[in-house]
Amino acid sequence: MRLLTVTALAAAFSVNAVVLRNEDARDFKGGNHTAFKWGACDPTLVQDSNVSCSFFEIPLDYHNATAGTGRLAVAKVNATSERLGTVFFNPGGPGASGLAAMNEASTLLLALTGGNYDVVSWDTRGVGTFTIPGDIFCFDNVTDYNTFWNGTIELNGIEYTGNFTDPADTKALLTQATVMGRKYTELGKRCQQHPTGKYMKYIGTAATVRDMIALADALDGPGSPVNYAGISYGTLLGAWFVNMFPKRVGRVLLDGVLNPQLVATQESHKIWPQQLSDTDKAYDAFVAGCALSGPSGCAIAAANASAADVDATITTLLKQAHDTARKNASAPVTSADIRSALLSAMYFPATWADLANTTFPEIAAAVQGESLARRALGGVAQRIVRRHEADEAATYGGIAIACSDSIDPRGTSMKDVFKNTIAATQSANGSHLFTPVWPISWNYCSFWPERAMERYTGPFNKTLANKVLIANNCLDAATPLKGAQALAKIMGDNAALVVQEGIGVSRAVMGTWLDY
Known part of the structure; x- marks a missing residue:
């Protein structure tokens, strides 16, 4: 699961090898369910020359032709051996760009x-500016965005210590x-x-499931088996697909599972805490690894520090940042910023060394008011600071x-x-460290129009x-193992579950999938 901010990709795609730019792509009328016009992708989005791009026309409403048409921005990398068909891939989100994912991972x-x-x-749908319907905008510019949210937790985050053990934190929230x-x-109305x-x-x-079926019909023939791999939110797309079109199911991998039964039955703001049920355990692994590495491998750890000592160091910094922000609303780094940085790192253990040895010392310098704090913070500001000062702050496609x-x-x-x-911070099954990270897309839905x-x-x-x-990791910080176990139980003999003894977001077993 991703946090609120989703990048709005100013992408362009080629038709007949002529690159479409932002200013003329909006008038493009090409593509249909029987033909693609593949060409080179705009290099501002896709630099991998092995990836080709096209538009694909879709109905806005598959049940009402009078609603009009839209289009998908599509990317493809060709098979390198005997072609057996197409695998469709969704990188998650909701709101992650499939084109960006292809650029980053086509070879893999x-x-x-x-x-x-x-x-x-x-x-x-809901992603980027070249798919229609694409990203949803609610503000004309970042200035409007910041003015609208000024003085609220939308920009400042939620400040608290412990698990809201201080009544003043509860009252402030x-x-x-x-x-x-x-x-x-009001945001919903603006949108x-x-x-x-x-x-x-x-x-x-x-509708996205039906778009994928239309893509499959065009690329592999009407009624063909649909092969699909989805991660994180992409597993929800996959679970809907296989049950909406059970006879079309080819080879399907759902990796890092969001339980579709939760989405079908529970209010969205109640889903988010459940997605964090293993996140504090991932944090425990982080501090344990830091202690084992010692100061030479983890700058947070003192000599002979235990995992509890490393946790105490982080907790102390959170408390310092919290107390400073209470006294000074312009504090360069708050406890909310630190929690957000830690949560992002829990998704990807490969980033832990950078967190421990670069980001954390810079954060500590800023919190403790060293003279170089602001300069030090510059190296990590785009990753941790709560004040959204980029165009992506004003987009709402993932939330939509x-x-x-x-x-x-x-x-x-x-x-x-x-x-x-x-309540979730105080639950044995929740995350006392990360549940109050704000803003989160799930928390908008009770008010979304x-x-x-x-x-x-x-x-x-x-x-x-x-x-x-x-498939799932055993300590997945975003899509806990219990979601995969629940879906496997629901699907019964129609599914098999593979668990990897790993930490972080699950991307475990795609290599074994095609032999399944």
Whole structure:
């Protein structure tokens, strides 16, 4: 699962080898369900020359032709051996760019699929500026964004110590409930009134499933088996696909699972804490590894430090940042910033050395007021600072996807959301460190004004043409193992579960998938 901010990709794609730029791509009318015009991708988005790009025309509403048409921005890398078909890939999010993923990982994806499949990904509805419907905008510029959210936790994050053991922290958060509830409601109206708002009802996972079926029909023939690999949010897309079109299921891998039953039955703000049920355990592994590495390998650790000592060092810094922010609203780094940086690192253990030896010392310098603090902070500001000063801060495509799929609003107030957040920090099954990281896309949905034209709510145990392979790390910081176990149980004989003894977001077993 990703945090709130999703990059809006100013991408362009080639048609007949002529690169379309931002200013003329919006008028492009090409593509249909029977033909693609593949060409070189715009190098500002895709630098991998092995990846080709095209547009693909889609109906906005598969059940109402009068709604008009949209288009998908699609990327493909060709099979390097005897071609056996296409593998469709979704990198997660919701809101991650399939084109960016292809640029970053086309060689790996080819290798993991044996070179016998074309690998195709695309910017789904709600993603980027060249898929239509693409990203959702609610502000004209970052200045409007910052003005709208000024003085709120949307920019400043949530400050607390322990698990809200200080009543002043609870009071400070609940005091924001009225204004934040009003702001989130007003945000939804702003999004609807923006030119992209007319597309909000056409964004959603069910429509994206139908888009993938249309892509498969065009690339591999009508009725062909659909091969698919999805990670994180992509597993929700996959779970909906295999149950909406059970006879079309080819080889399918769902890696790092979001339990679709939660999305079908629970309010979204209650899902987020459940996704963090293993995150504190990943943090425990981080501090243990730091202690074992010692000061030569982990700058947070003193000589002969234990895991508890490393945790105490981090906790002390969180407390210092918290106390400083209480006294000075302009503090360069807050405890909310530090938690956000730690949460991001828990997703990817490969980043732990950088966190421990570069980012953390810079944060500590800023919190402790050293003379070089502001200069030191410059190296990590884009990764940790709460004040959104980039164009991506004003985009809401990922939120639109998550909330379009959510159950209907139930009159939940922001105070309800806050109380649920506080309770989760105090639960044995929740994360006391990370649940209150703010903003989070799931927390908008009780106030989001649109739902998708079509949502799939089950059943999730259809009899499939082929078995599905489910995979998860045992300590996945974003999609806990219990989600994969739940989906495997629901699907019964139609799925098998593979668990990797690993930490972080699960990307475990794609190499074994094609032999399954």
